[in-house]
Amino acid sequence: TIMDQLFETKQVELQLAKYLGIEKCLIAKGDSSQQTKVVSSFGEMVNESLATRLPDGKNVIAVMGGTTMAAVAEEIGQLETEKRHNIFVPARGGIGETVSVQANSVSAVMAIRSQGEYRSLFVPEQLSSFAYETLLQEPSIKEVLTLINQANCVIHGIGRALHMAARRKMSESEILMLKQHNAVAESFGYFFNEKGEIIHKIPRIGLQLKDIQNIPYVFAIAGGKDKAKAIHAYMKNAPKQTWLITDEAAANEILKGV
Ligand code: F6P
Numbered sequence: 001t002i003m004d005q006l007f008e009t010k011q012v013e014l015q016l017a018k019y020l021g022i023e024k025c026l027i028a029k030g031d032s033s034q035q036t037k038v039v040s041s042f043g044e045m046v047n048e049s050l051a052t053r054l055p056d057g058k059n060v061i062a063v064m065g066g067t068t069m070a071a072v073a074e075e076i077g078q079l080e081t082e083k084r085h086n087i088f089v090p091a092r093g094g095i096g097e098t099v100s101v102q103a104n105s106v107s108a109v110m111a112i113r114s115q116g117e118y119r120s121l122f123v124p125e126q127l128s129s130f131a132y133e134t135l136l137q138e139p140s141i142k143e144v145l146t147l148i149n150q151a152n153c154v155i156h157g158i159g160r161a162l163h164m165a166a167r168r169k170m171s172e173s174e175i176l177m178l179k180q181h182n183a184v185a186e187s188f189g190y191f192f193n194e195k196g197e198i199i200h201k202i203p204r205i206g207l208q209l210k211d212i213q214n215i216p217y218v219f220a221i222a223g224g225k226d227k228a229k230a231i232h233a234y235m236k237n238a239p240k241q242t243w244l245i246t247d248e249a250a251a252n253e254i255l256k257g258v
Pocket residue numbers: 064065066067068069095096097156157158159160164186187188189
């Protein structure tokens with residue numbers, strides 16, 4: 001029956017959260033790498049979680065990019081209330097994605113759909129370190145960076161290391177380095193090995209991984225059987241307060257011990 005199924009899913013969610021050592025897991029039916037409707041379920045789960053968990057007052061929500069995050073944004077609904085105001089910002093600037101799945105775009109879509117506000121962070125991809133330092137002194141950039149540092153909520157994706165390196169058109173020598181260090185996962189512009197150790201970081205402004213440890217509401221959104229290994233690796237050192245929103249395909253694979 002449906003009740004049995006729901007009960008079973010809840011059991012697996014508890015089991016997975018315990019196995020990964022994080023606060024909570026929510027598992028959607030199916031495999032998100034095969035069925036787009038599963039990614040929409042992630043969006044509904046994120047929306048519901050934000051609606052119930054975000055406190056009253058001002059919330060600063062830092063988001064990452066990627067195709068999962070872009071699809072999740074489309075499911076966000078009204079989150080503003082008389083007492084609650086949300087400002088969406090990109091978590092990090094310019095780590096190499098096409099415009100429609102950039103963190104700036106995800107943050108704008110979420111803000112518009114939830115009736116909140118957003119701020120964009122414009123950092124070109126290819127910059128000399130001199131230009132980069134100069135850019136950081138710009139008042140408009142500084143203002144957004146200050147806001148990003150006040151984030152009390154982060155929503156991010158997780159990807160496979162080499163897949164992300166290729167998507168970002170990283171150089172051959174960088175890809176070789178990632179292979180030599182057995183990179184399996186990527187999140188926030190950081191690459192991780194199977195033990196969840198950082199082996200490479202794209203030097204970009206915005207939230208750094210260590211900052212996320214102190215942020216109360218952290219949501220990681222990733223599913224699909226092919227991402228199981230990446231999710232598992234990333235979670236080894238993920239902040240304990242993380243909520244993972246995933247699907248059955250990834251959950252089953254992780255629990256099998258990939
Ligand atoms: O590039 C942004 C990002 O969030 C990465 O940190 C992550 O690995 C990737 O996108 C996930 O992308 P997708 O949801 O398309 O697999």
